[in-house]
Amino acid sequence: MNNYMGTLVRWGVLPVLLLGIGFVIYFIATRLRWSKRQAIGLALISPWIVGFLVFTLYPLFNSLYLSFTQSSIFGGSRWIGLDNYVKLFTTDVEFWPSIRITLLYALLSLPLGVVGALLVAMLLNNKLKGIGTFRTIYFLPAVMPEVAVALIWRWMFNSETGIINFAMSPAFNLFGLDTPNWFGDPNYVLPAFIIMSLWGIFGVNTVVFLAGLQGVPRSLYEAAEIDGAGAFTKFKNITVPQISPVILLQVIMGMIGALQIFTVAMFVRPTTGAGKFMNQLVYERGFTQMAMGEASAIAWVLFLIILVMTLLVFRSSPAWVHYESDVKR
The missing domain is CATH 1.10.3720.10 (MetI-like)
Known part of the structure; x- marks a missing residue:
């Protein structure tokens, strides 16, 4: 059981974190004088927004940056400009x-x-x-x-x-x-x-x-x-x-x-x-x-x-x- 405790904790923390983000977005939207319906809708789609930003948009721009560097999967990168493209x-x-x-x-x-x-x-x-x-x-x-x-x-x-x-x-x-x-x-x-x-x-x-x-x-x-x-x-x-x-x-x-x-x-x-x-x-x-x-x-x-x-x-x-x-x- 101890081998899976870390995974169980992470799975428990994640929905709580997403729920908290939804409440924060709802609070900010209401402060910006959005209607209650609009604020609830934005809060409900906030898990998708977070997933899009973390798992799609960030990797997209990070890969563009990495294409101009000499980097390894284990970390560490050095800017080399267009050298990767020239080599290809x-x-x-x-x-x-x-x-x-x-x-x-x-x-x-x-x-x-x-x-x-x-x-x-x-x-x-x-x-x-x-x-x-x-x-x-x-x-x-x-x-x-x-x-x-x-x-x-x-x-x-x-x-x-x-x-x-x-x-x-x-x-x-x-x-x-x-x-x-x-x-x-x-x-x-x-x-x-x-x-x-x-x-x-x-x-x-x-x-x-x-x-x-x-x-x-x-x-x-x-x-x-x-x-x-x-x-x-x-x-x-x-x-x-x-x-x-x-x-x-x-x-x-x-x-x-x-x-x-x-x-x-x-x-x-x-x-x-x-x-x-x-x-x-x-x-x-x-x-x-x-x-x-x-x-x-x-x-x-x-x-x-x-x-x-x-x-x-x-x-x-x-x-x-x-x-x-x-x-x-």
Whole structure:
């Protein structure tokens, strides 16, 4: 019991501390002549505010500071200015390959994921007997632990005993080719990860698209059918424009998720000859080589890449995203 006493005390002190902060915020708000309702609301969200400041905002700005220093995970830092960034872009042999494989993975897996999720959602949008069971089954990937999924894929792609090579061996033997060493040959690492990314078609992505499809007014399809429109015409001129805001959401979230790939790559452990994903490089520099300054610099480069690509998507959205409130002139 004594081993857990410190933890129990901390867990007991924390809610008391948060409650005290809420009372202080309420007192200050009332002194500033806020209404009682406003003061209570601010006090109730104060735990979230504290968590945001301590666990999000402070680490964000601290990592920016660390990216300009030579520092270790064990403490102690020395200001070196832009040296970390200069090293990354000039002499670091792992940095550019990591950008290459991360960007290629995102650019190749994103279209497959968005289109695949949309097609599956269209299938699940049909009114068939037992369709609720199928929707539940297709959502199951969302609740499966990512580590377990990574280990299953690692076994499936095993070059000697994996089920994928076993299933594909007749085709390779027909052409006199050896089965791929998926995670040992740098040429096959990226295709293997793209195949694994298809797992993301199911789960939340499909459910979001399904919700968007069910929000399309049936009257639009009925009017198109009266005019003699076919299935593809209805999909092109009704379905896609109506769910284009959902497509925008899926593109942005899918792109951010693809650029931040980490767990699967860490547990699959492919050959480093193909390059390491950027989040892998952040982890390795920060927690293996204890160079928190370099790790923070890589993380901020990744942040800027995500920011630029997100802004480009938003910049292009007026050309293909349509909202009901838009007035065409």
